[in-house]
Amino acid sequence: xxxxxxxxxxxxxxxxxxxxxxxxxxxxxxxxxxxxxxxxxxxxxxxxxxxxxxxxxxxxxxxxxxxxxxxxxxxxxxxxxxxxxxxxxxxxxxxxxxxxxxxxxxxxxxxxxxxxxxxxxxxxxxxxxxxxxxxxxxxxxxxxxxxxxxxxxxxxxxxxxxxxxxxxxxxxxxxxxxxxxxxxxxxxxxxxxxxxxxxxxxxxxxxxxxxxxxxxxxxxxxxxxxxxxxxxxxxxxxxxxxxxxxxxxxxxxxxxxxxxxxxxxxx
Amino acid sequence: xxxxxxxxxxxxxxxxxxxxxxxxxxxxxxxxxxxxxxxxxxxxxxxxxxxxxxxxxxxxxxxxx
Numbered sequence: 493x494x495x496x497x498x499x500x501x502x503x504x505x506x507x508x509x510x511x512x513x514x515x516x517x518x519x520x521x522x523x524x525x526x527x528x529x530x531x532x533x534x535x536x537x538x539x540x541x542x543x544x545x546x547x548x549x550x551x552x553x554x555x556x557x558x559x560x561x562x563x564x565x566x567x568x569x570x571x572x573x574x575x576x577x578x579x580x581x582x583x584x585x586x587x588x589x590x591x592x593x594x595x596x597x598x599x600x601x602x603x604x605x606x607x608x609x610x611x612x613x614x615x616x617x618x619x620x621x622x623x624x625x626x627x628x629x630x631x632x633x634x635x636x637x638x639x640x641x642x643x644x645x646x647x648x649x650x651x652x653x654x655x656x657x658x659x660x661x662x663x664x665x666x667x668x669x670x671x672x673x674x675x676x677x678x679x680x681x682x683x684x685x686x687x688x689x690x691x692x693x694x695x696x697x698x699x700x701x702x703x704x705x706x707x708x709x710x711x712x713x714x715x716x717x718x719x720x721x722x723x724x725x726x727x728x729x730x731x732x733x734x735x736x737x738x739x740x741x742x743x744x745x746x747x748x749x750x751x752x753x754x755x756x757x758x759x
Numbered sequence: 760x761x762x763x764x765x766x767x768x769x770x771x772x773x774x775x776x777x778x779x780x781x782x783x784x785x786x787x788x789x790x791x792x793x794x795x796x797x798x799x800x801x802x803x804x805x806x807x808x809x810x811x812x813x814x815x816x817x818x819x820x821x822x823x824x
Binding site: 516517518519520526539540541542543544545550551552553555556559568569571577578581582584585586588589590656657706707 | 765766788789790791792793796797798800801816817818819820821822823824
């Protein structure tokens, strides 16, 4: 803990969080598995969405009751929105329903990669910030876009590691490390593309503040155990970062003392 | 009057957004509304008239990533 920043509690938009793992709530095999996985993850923040009700099942109400019973903070998203107008309207609707100014802002630009439309993202972030939203922008690892998002009013950045749902891990560690280095005091959350706890560890070891993921837990064979594994991974990565890992060396260096070694002549 | 609700064409009697929610049995539900891609606050629904061809979205909380 050599820097003051690292000694401070993790906070986003003035809200202090203990857990550095944000969890999505989609794609779980059942509501009970979702509920158990949320408990096992220790997450304090979960992502949710707004959708049309399908049929008369009132599935939305049941889901929302489950989330509220867990007492978790929600981060509504604008997933699937393709235009600034769609994203802004969805955010406004979400603020009313979920009673939070937090919004995970997604403006999707392309189907194969679900890559953010960063131009629309910056524009929507500006509009929403002026309307009092606290915007969590799902963005690429582009440093200039990151600058523009901050100028638009964002106080946190959420660069992708890899395309949503791909589980490929850190596609461009250099770019992520550059972002971390360039914005030492901005909360940075890796969002999307994490597949295994080792990916989360790697991002946290770089000094990322938190991890947001969904599919890697929901689609695991045992989502509850995987939720726990990610919680441990995020914690391990954070501790490793704070512990200042050793620098890699090209050549071996014996860890067992050489002095006193048998079968050797001494000078 | 023909309008589109959540992407489907419906023939409704309602003349305001609030009466539409009643007609579709959303009175008790926690929903957010938009008309023609513009958000309509809960307290504006009764003052929001519906016109033929309007596109209404009625959204509810769902799982998200």
